[in-house]
Amino acid sequence: MSTLSEAVGPAEPNDTPPRGLWRQGLIVFCENRLALVGLGLFVLLAAVCFLGPLVYQTDQVHTDLTAVYRAPGEQGHLLGTDGVGYDQLGRLMLGGQTSIIVGLAAGVLATIVGTLLGAIAGFFGGWVDAAVMRLVDAMMSIPSLFLFMLLAAIVTPSAPMLILIIGAFAWLGPARLVRGEALTLRSREYVQAMRGMGGTGGRAVRRHIIPNAIGTVIVNATFQVADAILYVAYLSFLGLGIPPPAANWGGMLSDGLADTYSGHWWLLYPPGIAIILIVLAFNFIGDGLRDAFEVRLRRR
Amino acid sequence: MTSRFPGRALRGAVAAAATIALGAGLVGCGDNSGSSKGGGSQGKDTVTVAFRTPNWILPISAPGFTQGENAIFGQALYRPLYQYRLDGTAQYNIDPQRSLAEPPQVSDDGRTLTITLKDNSWSDGTPITTSDIQFWYDLVTANKDKWASYRAGGFPDNIDTWSIKDEKTFSITTTKVYNTAWFIDNQLNRITPLPQHAWNKDSATADVSDLASSPEGAKKVFDFLTAAAKDPKTYDSNELWQVTSGAWKLEKYVPNGEVTLAAQPNYSGTDKPKLSTVVLRPFTSDDAEFNVLRAGDIDYGYVPAANMSQTSYLESKGYTVSPWYGWSITYLQLNYNNPKSGVLFQQPYLRQSLQMLIDQPTISEVIWSDTAAPTCGPVPAKPGTNTDTARCVYSFDPAKAKELLESHGWKVTPDGQTTCQSPGTGPNQCGEGIAAGTPLEFTVTSQTGFAATTKMFAEIKSQMAKLGIQLTIKEVPDSVAVTPACEPTEASCSWDMSFFGSQGSWYYPAFASGERLFATDAPVNLGSYSNPEADKLIEATQFAGDESALMAYNDFLAKDLPVLWMPNPVYQVSAYRSGLQGVEPQDPMNLMYFQDWSWK
Numbered sequence: 057m058s059t060l061s062e063a064v065g066p067a068e069p070n071d072t073p074p075r076g077l078w079r080q081g082l083i084v085f086c087e088n089r090l091a092l093v094g095l096g097l098f099v100l101l102a103a104v105c106f107l108g109p110l111v112y113q114t115d116q117v118h119t120d121l122t123a124v125y126r127a128p129g130e131q132g133h134l135l136g137t138d139g140v141g142y143d144q145l146g147r148l149m150l151g152g153q154t155s156i157i158v159g160l161a162a163g164v165l166a167t168i169v170g171t172l173l174g175a176i177a178g179f180f181g182g183w184v185d186a187a188v189m190r191l192v193d194a195m196m197s198i199p200s201l202f203l204f205m206l207l208a209a210i211v212t213p214s215a216p217m218l219i220l221i222i223g224a225f226a227w228l229g230p231a232r233l234v235r236g237e238a239l240t241l242r243s244r245e246y247v248q249a250m251r252g253m254g255g256t257g258g259r260a261v262r263r264h265i266i267p268n269a270i271g272t273v274i275v276n277a278t279f280q281v282a283d284a285i286l287y288v289a290y291l292s293f294l295g296l297g298i299p300p301p302a303a304n305w306g307g308m309l310s311d312g313l314a315d316t317y318s319g320h321w322w323l324l325y326p327p328g329i330a331i332i333l334i335v336l337a338f339n340f341i342g343d344g345l346r347d348a349f350e351v352r353l354r355r356r
Numbered sequence: 357m358t359s360r361f362p363g364r365a366l367r368g369a370v371a372a373a374a375t376i377a378l379g380a381g382l383v384g385c386g387d388n389s390g391s392s393k394g395g396g397s398q399g400k401d402t403v404t405v406a407f408r409t410p411n412w413i414l415p416i417s418a419p420g421f422t423q424g425e426n427a428i429f430g431q432a433l434y435r436p437l438y439q440y441r442l443d444g445t446a447q448y449n450i451d452p453q454r455s456l457a458e459p460p461q462v463s464d465d466g467r468t469l470t471i472t473l474k475d476n477s478w479s480d481g482t483p484i485t486t487s488d489i490q491f492w493y494d495l496v497t498a499n500k501d502k503w504a505s506y507r508a509g510g511f512p513d514n515i516d517t518w519s520i521k522d523e524k525t526f527s528i529t530t531t532k533v534y535n536t537a538w539f540i541d542n543q544l545n546r547i548t549p550l551p552q553h554a555w556n557k558d559s560a561t562a563d564v565s566d567l568a569s570s571p572e573g574a575k576k577v578f579d580f581l582t583a584a585a586k587d588p589k590t591y592d593s594n595e596l597w598q599v600t601s602g603a604w605k606l607e608k609y610v611p612n613g614e615v616t617l618a619a620q621p622n623y624s625g626t627d628k629p630k631l632s633t634v635v636l637r638p639f640t641s642d643d644a645e646f647n648v649l650r651a652g653d654i655d656y657g658y659v660p661a662a663n664m665s666q667t668s669y670l671e672s673k674g675y676t677v678s679p680w681y682g683w684s685i686t687y688l689q690l691n692y693n694n695p696k697s698g699v700l701f702q703q704p705y706l707r708q709s710l711q712m713l714i715d716q717p718t719i720s721e722v723i724w725s726d727t728a729a730p731t732c733g734p735v736p737a738k739p740g741t742n743t744d745t746a747r748c749v750y751s752f753d754p755a756k757a758k759e760l761l762e763s764h765g766w767k768v769t770p771d772g773q774t775t776c777q778s779p780g781t782g783p784n785q786c787g788e789g790i791a792a793g794t795p796l797e798f799t800v801t802s803q804t805g806f807a808a809t810t811k812m813f814a815e816i817k818s819q820m821a822k823l824g825i826q827l828t829i830k831e832v833p834d835s836v837a838v839t840p841a842c843e844p845t846e847a848s849c850s851w852d853m854s855f856f857g858s859q860g861s862w863y864y865p866a867f868a869s870g871e872r873l874f875a876t877d878a879p880v881n882l883g884s885y886s887n888p889e890a891d892k893l894i895e896a897t898q899f900a901g902d903e904s905a906l907m908a909y910n911d912f913l914a915k916d917l918p919v920l921w922m923p924n925p926v927y928q929v930s931a932y933r934s935g936l937q938g939v940e941p942q943d944p945m946n947l948m949y950f951q952d953w954s955w956k
Binding site: 139300 | 646650660663665669715719723810811814817819821828829830
């Protein structure tokens with residue numbers, strides 16, 4: 057049995073006080089201005105969507121055909137109204153809640169499932185690896201949007217259903233990534249040592265493989281969330297989203313397109329810009345996290 | 357780092373940005389700077405038309421395939437015995453130019469109609485004779501249950517004697533003395549001569565014979581033809597469909613895609629096509645169609661209700677914009693046979709409450725941009741005239757609807773879930789078969805692709821939610837196909853409400869009686885509505901010599917609500933290149949005669 061080696065990464069310079077892993081990562085993250093902008097954007101959008109309705113209260117359940125297509129600012133509607141009289145700013149907040157909740161939940165679900173399966177496949181190898189990876193290959197060979205559309209057409213879309221549908225197919229990417237990490241981690245000496253001392257495979261996956269791949273997982277999770285938000289938008293744009301009076305930004309964008317030529321710009325730009333901003337925010341955050349978890353970049 | 361999703365999220369963001377940019381660009385075009393590429397076919401002998409892909413070619417209607425596009429497609433290839441026009445200038449509304457026969461000679465007792473065919477031929481040169489009429493008659497008589505136009509007691513059950521006199525003449529003697537106008541307009545309109553010299557066989561390799569002359573043989577022939585009609589991908593290659601009588605022949609057919617009609621060089625009618633090709637191009641949504649129309653890439657399209665403000669822009673780009681009014685009504689079908697919600701729909705007070713929550717005048721004005729008018733009963737208003745809403749028995753009145761529910765034992769919970777509180781059959785109770793706690797919740801199966809329809813149901817859902825009636829809207833591409841007439845025990849009977857009226861639910865033949873719609877077991881009575889009094893009144897319209905019976909039938913059903921009456925939109929607001937002649941008048945019975953079209 058080999059002896060335990062020293063720390064795998066480069067040793068800290070002796071004149072630098074030791075920093076905690078998370079603290080070190082936070083410092084690197086904060087040095088990335090775009091990441092901070094992304095984080096700020098996300099916090100701002102989330103605050104507008106979830107806290108905004110407490111301040112700016114509108115009726116997003118009942119239509120009002122006497123107040124359709126009001127221009128921004130008209131009769132107290134800051135962003136105007138849509139074709140059935142819903143206040144557009146209130147609808148943007150409501151739609152944002154759905155987009156963020158579904159995006160986050162689907163992204164997290166995909167990350168959890170993908171991480172677990174990827175770690176198990178990579179660590180155990182053999183037929184387990186072959187089975188999981190062939191499943192991944194098979195599912196990846198089918199365009200995901202097609203699968204989403206098929207499922208969304210079969211079942212009546214709702215927020216939990218969208219989370220399940222998107223999560224059910226979005227785990228493939230994380231699974232591949234984590235499996236790659238697991239393949240390298242399983243031959244590390246500390247894992248070998250733990251197995252030599254009688255540790256089970258499950259413990260190895262739980263205590264060593266996943267924790268040591270956590271950087272990759274977290275960075276990928278941010279992109280998963282961004283992707284999930286876009287997929288909610290895609291499905292809604294194609295008419296397969298959650299039916300009214302529920303709203304989401306993709307559906308609002310789709311509805312707004314019907315009014316493109318009528319000059320009702322406030323129905324088109326706000327949801328479109330909101331989608332861009334939140335997706336960019338998660339991408340910036342992901343880039344920042346990648347820097348923070350990347351060992352070479354962490355050492356400044 | 358890789359991602360399962362295409363090109364990572366950033367690319368998605370770029371795609372979204374591109375969408376916005378596109379939108380911005382389109383908006384930026386504004387009313388004055390939009391560019392027409394001058395596409396389409398103007399100046400050529402082709403016309404490109406926005407048109408849903410037809411999916412039925414056999415000129416015997418089949419359940420589930422009665423959509424308007426199939427009727428237009430069918431009559432372009434196969435001429436019916438009689439064609440009609442509603443301008444009031446022709447005897448029995450028969451269009452003398454387009455019809456294959458002279459108007460019928462009616463016997464003194466009113467029971468026998470003698471019909472003489474004009475000289476016409478099939479595209480292969482074979483004359484159209486009474487053998488082709490007989491062939492059609494044999495097929496529908498032996499396969500009544502598979503014919504969408506059949507109802508018990510109607511054609512051909514109401515024929516006492518069917519007699520072929522010679523190659524050009526045949527006569528029909530009815531079992532009773534019918535209103536001649538009704539019989540000619542609503543019964544004889546179903547006859548379409550079929551090429552028995554090409555179709556009278558039961559397989560592609562069999563020789564043509566007189567197989568259909570026996571009921572068993574007719575069933576085999578019918579099954580063979582129906583199977584071929586259910587295989588759209590072979591429409592343009594199957595030899596069966598090469599022999600036609602219409603002004604057009606099918607040149608190319610792409611399932612769910614473009615259809616190309618070419619002028620039939622051997623067409624024997626007098627209304628010869630002036631164009632050589634008509635391209636029917638489908639679109640997945642109003643928006644997609646309007647984008648192409650605005651870009652000038654089609655010659656004939658339509659303006660969606662949400663884009664009515666663009667009329668002047670289109671006119672400035674050389675289009676004529678003209679509403680196509682229909683001899684039609686629009687309604688929300690209720691499924692009386694649904695094991696769960698059927699018992700609710702059986703209650704007249706409940707139907708009345710639901711009807712009083714539909715604000716037809718406002719929806720017509722605001723959502724349909726005044727291109728729809730309220731429907732008040734089964735007999736349509738004269739095309740192009742405003743509906744007199746005073747005719748509507750149940751106007752929009754949420755307070756009265758609430759009162760009606762509460763007075764029948766319902767606990768109305770605004771913005772919650774209204775439930776039956778007082779079950780039973782007494783006057784102040786919910787009604788037969790409705791248990792305590794039964795919620796008022798329904799699913800509407802509606803149509804995708806129509807922005808105004810989506811908004812209309814958002815409004816109706818909102819109004820119903822105010823009384824605690826929960827409506828779930830489910831949009832599908834073909835709502836007729838998934839909401840068939842059914843028995844309570846069938847799995848397909850789970851639908852509650854069906855809407856297929858984004859361009860009008862039902863287009864009447866010349867005589868607007870309801871035997872196909874609202875009579876018990878009528879072929880298009882998808883919801884299985886049944887009322888003996890209605891049946892009696894409908895039957896009376898077939899015998900009365902004046903319009904009083906029609907009015908009595910209208911008044912009864914307007915009140916009884918076999919369906920929920922909905923705003924009746926124009927078939928479409930057509931937009932066609934100003935150089936395209938012959939489009940007007942647009943047929944209120946929802947047919948298109950491409951052979952009349954020509955470029956200036």
